[in-house]
Amino acid sequence: MNVRIAIVGTGYVGLVSGACFADLGHDVICIDNDERKINALNNGCIPIYEPGLDELVSRNVKRGNLRFSVDLPGSVSGREAVFIAVGTPSHPGTDCADLHFVMTAAEQIASNVDRFTVIVIKSTVPVGTNREVQRVIKHCVPEQHMAVVASNPEFLREGSAIEDFMHPDRIVFGTENEQAAVIMRRIYAPLENLGYDVLTTGIETAELIKYAANAFLAIKISYINEIADLCEIVGADVDRVATGIGLDHRIGAAFLKAGPGWGGSCFPKDTRALKATAAEHVVPMRIVDAAIESNTQRKYAILKKIENACSGSVSGKRLAVFGLTFKGQTDDVRESPSIDLIRALTEQGAKIRAYDPSSPAEASRLLPGLCMTASAVDAVKSADALVILTDWQQFIDCDLGELAAYMADPVMIDLRNLFDEQTVCSKGFRHYIRVGRKSAN
Ligand code: NAD
Numbered sequence: 015m016n017v018r019i020a021i022v023g024t025g026y027v028g029l030v031s032g033a034c035f036a037d038l039g040h041d042v043i044c045i046d047n048d049e050r051k052i053n054a055l056n057n058g059c060i061p062i063y064e065p066g067l068d069e070l071v072s073r074n075v076k077r078g079n080l081r082f083s084v085d086l087p088g089s090v091s092g093r094e095a096v097f098i099a100v101g102t103p104s105h106p107g108t109d110c111a112d113l114h115f116v117m118t119a120a121e122q123i124a125s126n127v128d129r130f131t132v133i134v135i136k137s138t139v140p141v142g143t144n145r146e147v148q149r150v151i152k153h154c155v156p157e158q159h160m161a162v163v164a165s166n167p168e169f170l171r172e173g174s175a176i177e178d179f180m181h182p183d184r185i186v187f188g189t190e191n192e193q194a195a196v197i198m199r200r201i202y203a204p205l206e207n208l209g210y211d212v213l214t215t216g217i218e219t220a221e222l223i224k225y226a227a228n229a230f231l232a233i234k235i236s237y238i239n240e241i242a243d244l245c246e247i248v249g250a251d252v253d254r255v256a257t258g259i260g261l262d263h264r265i266g267a268a269f270l271k272a273g274p275g276w277g278g279s280c281f282p283k284d285t286r287a288l289k290a291t292a293a294e295h296v297v298p299m300r301i302v303d304a305a306i307e308s309n310t311q312r313k314y315a316i317l318k319k320i321e322n323a324c325s326g327s328v329s330g331k332r333l334a335v336f337g338l339t340f341k342g343q344t345d346d347v348r349e350s351p352s353i354d355l356i357r358a359l360t361e362q363g364a365k366i367r368a369y370d371p372s373s374p375a376e377a378s379r380l381l382p383g384l385c386m387t388a389s390a391v392d393a394v395k396s397a398d399a400l401v402i403l404t405d406w407q408q409f410i411d412c413d414l415g416e417l418a419a420y421m422a423d424p425v426m427i428d429l430r431n432l433f434d435e436q437t438v439c440s441k442g443f444r445h446y447i448r449v450g451r452k453s454a455n
Contacts, residue, residue: 016079020093022086022119024051026062026279026346027136027168028099029059030175032078033067036074037180038204045087054158055082062346064373066176086119087126094197096123096132097166102283107294109286115148120216120289124151124161124415131161132194133354134187136168138224138284140291144188156197164189166215167224172278173343180378184211188220188414224292228284229302233278234269239312240448242272253431272405274355274429275312279348282309299421313351316429317358323427323447324399329363332422334397336390337404337430338370338377345372352403369393371408385433401426402432418442 016039021032024046032044051061058075060068074080076162084162089148091094095252100115116137123133133151148163150437153159166187170178184204189199199206206212215223216408229283241268252272260267276282285306290329340350347353356366362382367385369392370377377385390409394400394417402409418424424443426433433449438446447453 015200017041017095018093018195019095019097019098019201020089020123021044021136022046022097023098023100023115023137024048024055024082025099025101026064026172026175026341027170028069028097029055029062029071029098030064030170030179031076031097031168033070033080034176034179035201036077036080037070039079040201041079041082042074043093045083045086045089047082047084047086052082052084061365063171063343063374064175065343083308086122090123090126090131091128093127094129095132095134095201098123098125099136099168101135101279102139102287104108104283104286109290111138111283111287111290113139113143116143116147120147120151121154125156127155127159127161129159130193132160132164132189132191132197133161133176134164134166135196136166136226138167138280139165139221140225140287141218141221142223149400151334151380162189162191162194163221164191164194166198167220169224169227172346173341180205182210184213186213186215186220186223186427188193188215188217190202191291196305199229225284225288229288229305230281231269232281232285232309233301233305234245235271235273236312238270238272239275239449244451245450249452250450255450271432273405274310274351274449276340276349277349277354279346282349289389313354313358316351316355317362319429320355320359320399320401320427322361323425323445327362328359331398332396333359333366334362334393334400334421335359335368336370336393336400336402336409337406338368338374338386339404340431341374342404342406342409345374345376347374347380348377352376355401355403356381356384367393367395367397370404370405391416395420396422398423399427402426402428402430405430405432414438414441414443432448 019040019042021028024044032042036042045449054061074109098119106113144163144165151161185202245252256270259265260270337351369387390412426443427446427447435446
């Protein structure tokens, strides 16, 4: 039986979740207080880059089970479940999650419920937040009605968000109310009926699963990055090492790609928030601390690697940079290693021309004056080196011979190991530098 759902916060998570719930047969309204976003959606434009989202949204809007609104009070009315999918960035100047978007949304929702409603917290929130939200909403809900919280962390990845949502490794939710649990089960029944695992837990456990998972993945990447550094010295190949250890089922092959360090809208802020929660409870979190530190140091090491490839200094060098987002197949530049690296390279006197297939508008705000080109070829014209920072398929599909021909000095620093040295050099590149393997030339 379909569920009447509202989602507050129509960003990467809210919009994808809303469109997927609608596709699973539920009646969904997505709400945001950013009028431009909602106007765009009501005019058929998707405000973010996410493969397949355009088609999924338009199909469900046409079917009549997906709508968009800025009117939170009006949209919450009559809904059995209202999801909160607003941002939880780091609090400026601290490691803690800034929960004011969540708390504001919770109060707004609770003041407008007109029936029994589950307020489902999908935003990533530190342990204790759901209980705090439950306490706050008690004071806001009109007397004759009731609202209870459920924690339902989200595990989708940008770039494969629809696939991840529709084919989840697991669905996790925690609530202490029977009626809320029944509604949550109805919401996920179409996926549970297909055999996807639904794990019901206590509220605190659900909250912590999300942080423990993200921190573990960040640790895995930092680990392989440090192994990559060792590989470069001892003559090993990190990609083969990763394959060799990833075939062990106890380890698994995912998240073992060495690169320029992790970033994005989740790992940095979530590892910091986990560290802050642990510190608050005086529990050592040494391994997470080490991963954060390792990732910070990695940025300096990568800068050094680029300087070394440019004969010791990038001052006055024209560098083409491929990739501004934190990884391929997204337009999200939040805490992207590319942004920090471009800033550092520019400070060292490099002249950057950057290309990113998603043309992220936010990058121009973060890096005022950055020259963003419309094509890969435009970026490399007269360049002294090409630095590859993300793993877009468009980069792999480039005509390397054409790129090399346009460059003043055909040097490639491939920080995602997209190519192999033989191919790159056979296409006219003079020098190929990658991560986790010494180059032969
Ligand atoms: P986002 O910034 O893309 O979207 C948040 C949206 O909420 C914005 O559009 C904002 O305008 C809106 N908003 C804020 N306050 C509001 C209010 N009171 N009423 C209506 N709208 C409001 O954020 P996101 O990347 O979708 O992340 C949302 C949450 O999900 C975060 O806690 C994040 O950690 C978590 N998460 C994100 C991902 C991811 O890959 N992006 C994956 C899993 C979990």
